[in-house]
Amino acid sequence: MKTGTLIKILVLLLFLLIGCITVSRELFPSGVQTVPPPAEELTESQTPLVIATGDMSGVYFPLGEAMADLFRKYNGKAAGTQVTHASIQNTKLVSQKQAELGFSTVDVLSLPETKKKKILALTGLYSNYIQIVTTKSDIHTLEDLRGKRVSIGTVESGTKLMAERVLKAANLASNEMDVSTLSFTQSADALRNGTIDVAFFSSGLPNPVISELASEMKISLIPIPKQMAKSLHEKFEFYTLDEISSQTYAGIKRTPTLIVKNVLFTYPDLPKQEAYKIVKTLYDHLPESKNAHLEAMELHLSNATAGIPIKLHPGAKQFFKEIIH
Template identity: 55%
Template sequence: MEKQILFAGVLLLSLLLAGCLPANGTQEIPSPALQKQSSSKDKNALIIATGDMSGVYFSLGQAMADMYEKYNGAASATQITSASIQNARLTSQKKVELGFASVDVLDRETQKPEDADSRTKLRALTGLYANYVHIVTTEKSGIRSLKDLSGKRISLGSNESGTKLIAERTLLSAGLTKNDIHKYFFSFSQSADALRNGTIDAAFFSSGLPNPEIATLAAQLPITLIPIPKEIVDRLHEQYGFYMERDIPRETYGMKRNIETLAVKNVLLTYRDLPKQEAYELVDTLYTHLPELQQIHPAARDIKLTDAKTGIPLDFHPGAVKYFTEHEIIH
């Protein structure tokens, strides 16, 4: 019951504040303890770039901010963003101390010529849980497969989000070009609202399980999750290397069967110049108090120390390396 209350509380906060994001795409949300501070510009300030308020990045980011406030004495806050792409840029520019990102976005951003110095400025603290691709539509839409998306109104996720990147890649692998659909770039909450009122026919969500907006939508009206066949996942894995074949369990959203889809790992980013001891302590606090994160959102159950270094296309911060070495995490 306690877990349900905590999760519901995060969802309620998302619904209450969904319309509050400024035009620049960011909004800073202090932890409860930070609201008592006179200023967030303290030398121990810690800002975590998250994502849409209805997404898992935000839920876990808020929980991390509270943990770092409690155990590390850091004046912590989260910053609402459009997610992975913006988070990587904010972190590399040292405008935030930590940021969530999916590894496919991280790889693309650090390979782009215009962001050539991002790889030298960014460091990984730890691998996290996986994002699962959800293609959500209403049951009455009649959409049952990727091919059925042709000619439809589709939300591909926010600009500068990992959802947009993975949605575009999935559609291309299924043989659908940008001219085959009517594209919208909505946040998770906007996509859910647009599905409710019929503005769009389907929407992509790349998120940990469960996604609060999809869970709420499924409780309000009959929805369908479109499967992503194994051959599409295999094609994407062969081309990019980061994508994994996964199933969304049927009980996640009250479906009749498991939904085959693809998933991609997330990583917690920081910048190169963060002091080694501070980075070490951040990783130590995360894993020491991981059960607290798992109480906030079930996706955190997939964060495992043994997998912390697996599949991350970026150098780890020396402070993180020290922690993993002490715990004999080699690969």
């Protein structure tokens, strides 16, 4: 091939690459990334099923990826995931029909500002555990957080909401700490580098980045006292006292904490039959999701619809009615 021809081809490829980057930035604003379905699965008559998840290092993302795989394999549906700040942002994206499905904790779904008429539940999922991680040997209780550098989770996340409620219950004002709003990955890196002392995580067990951190250095989890948990349960009924097993992460002790249920939801205009197929496919093929994360096996039909503060989608209602009968 002549040198002049080769240069022309390289210049053309460069222009095409720049064009792709520009389109990507216009479609997906800063802070939101999308892992789309394979291009060959899309047809003119088929729109992709987008699942709003969370931080790639949490549980929402790998579980969303596993679900997308199931929908592609068994429903013939083009599906992909969207990386977000998690619960609060997910409710906004789905209510505005910028995503078809989303994950959220029930405390976020119960917020007055959540547009409950614009979202409907498909099924309850596993529970998130509040995990308050430190690498410092002098931090043992919530009281010890005074004067410390603390990450409370990203803006528009369920982690931040739950962290703020826990800190308020512990009589800790934000001006008594150096507070930052980091993602799971950023929090783990900051703990590793010593730029923060404590980080809140609201996640299924185990959280991948905490597991990695615990394999590299000594960590400990700060307990939520039983009386505080009881008080938060009385004020917000969806928080329940539980514990994190000593087997969850290397070197930790059994730690009492709070848990909160997760929900998969959609918007009311999603066709009834499509919603039905989504829920049926999920439960019919649960074992296939286990490889994505162990929390997939915590989905149980017996309590799938309990404790959800928004209405069930008619398609999901039909599925659970058939299963019960």
